[in-house]
Amino acid sequence: MLDLSLDLFIVLAAAGFAAGFIDAIAGGGGLITLPALMLAGIPPAQALATNKVQGVFGAATAAVTYASRGLVDPRRQWRSALIAGVAGAVGAGLVSYLPTDQLRLVLPVILIAIAAFFALKPGLDDLDRVRRVAPAAFALTAVPLVGLYDGFLGPGAGSFYMIAFVTLAGYGVLKATAHTKLLNFASNLGGLLAFALVGQPLWLVGIVMGAAQIAGATLGSRLATRIGARLIKPLLVLTSTALALRLIWQMI
Template sequence: MFDLTLEIALLLVAAGFAAGFIDSIAGGGGLITVPALLLAGVPPAQALATNKVQGMFGAATAAFSYAARGLVDLRSQWRAALVAAAGGVLGAALVNQLPAQALQLVLPVLLIGIAAFFAFRPGLNDLDRARRIGPGLFTLTIVPLIGFYDGLLGPGAGSFYMIAFVSLSGYGVLKATAHTKLLNLFSNLGGLLTFALIGEPLWLLGLLMGLAQITGAGLGARLAARIGARLIKPLLVVTSMALALRLIWQML
């Protein structure tokens, strides 16, 4: 039985703030919150479920902060958002039936590749470039795959959305970040709806961490909108590498 003391609650609230800040800029907030919940003694299924509760607040804050600055048109993205939510529902529903360990073997390689992409590819900035696939095909193929992963495991989903927008949709780094937060919000919501039924989230703890996420995400989104790729790129490289190393350490 998990015992929530004041000291543990304060530490988890601090983790929520840090995760909200990092996630609003570069993704990877789950790198902070999921291990923090597990180290605090929350059982794995409840940790994943509780992480969805608190992650909703940060993702929503960042998404609407970017939208308020005109960086993403919510009305044109509602179809992709619903597809992301459906992917999140399916992923969370199958969390106990699919070989998640097999996926974890592939994830470190993918994350290291993402870090290398943003670290070494020249010309990555806030300017849009040539689009490789249309919005409809992107919504039907890439969005549900990443949404599914977000529901199934979660940490790093924002990085996958980010690189897909940059490499396939031709978005500049800042625009890709803004659209990532919107889809991340809805795939997170889809996962939460399922976890609420099967994972028994710790609602009070999730709400406390979520309030801290709001503050961190608001600050991070404001900085990203002001500084753009100069802030987003290095943070994305660092968080992707950190998540890859944590997964490798966890397997070993």
Template structure:
């Protein structure tokens, strides 16, 4: 029987704070919180469901923080967010019907590729570049694919959104980070709605972690806005690589 002791509350709150900080800058917060929840004694499905509860608060906090600094117009993203919500919901609902495990075999290679791209590609900074795809086309293609993946599998979603905004939308690193957060919130929320029906998240645990996640997200967003690509790029490389290594370890 899972019991929420004081020691466990402190452990999970600390993990959520760190995850919120990392996620607001480069994504990958689930790399911290999901193992912490499983270490606390939750089965994998319930850990994923509970992680969605606290994750939506961190993503929402980061999105609002970036919007207040004028780095993203959340109103202009409402259509894309609605698409992300629906796709995340569908992905989570179909998690038992589609071969999600097969995707995990190729995911480490993709994540390492993303890490190498941001580490080695010259000229990646906070300066916008040539746009290769119209916003409507981006919303119709990249957003549903990544959000569906978020509901179906999850790890690396922020990195995939970042790559899309940088490579296709032509955004600089900081602007891409800011635009990722509302979409990540929406796909997380869609996944949470589905998991609430089947995964039975622990709402009290999720609420405790959400408070810490908000604090971490506010601090992380503030640091990212102050330093831009100088901190976002290295952290994105580190989190993508760490997530790839963790997935390889799980598969082996």
């Protein structure tokens, strides 16, 4: 196992807390944790695998918190979660076989478009709107596409799930955020199971960060439940823009 100092464990735990807080509200927690793991000297494949370990804790905590407040019924979402989990496992399995360069070129544009959508579109609040896609069609199209991306790359998947719920399912911002978390948990778990076979995750590091994720996700989901779109929208704009800028910086 990689030799990590206590100070580095503390830094990684702090990154996990911040990521859990942000991810529970707007998605994009991987923007914090994946670079932190790589800066700690962990090889990229192992960092991706370890990131899935800690990400599962935060997504599960947020999903449970939103469900306990009646914002989502997991019993009605389990089929979509199963699809997301399978897609996440497939995406993780494709990491070694498919080039990611082309996707990295397109992602900043998509993320900036998401930020602009939530920043500029008037009337986006916690009220539901017209549904554009039937639930079955949504589960068979948007869910596996985002789940595949979550397993393949990961950062920003929560934001992609959320905008799909808002634009296609017609959900209000808070309801979309709540429904995102179970799917995010499932695709994270599917990706983790696939990565565990080939990526050799650092379980201790992932569990330490995961414990911090639980605290951050609990705080973030409670705040989002209390404040709603007034908190979720600006944080989503910020995280999407930051992730896009980081991806652009990596290309330079």
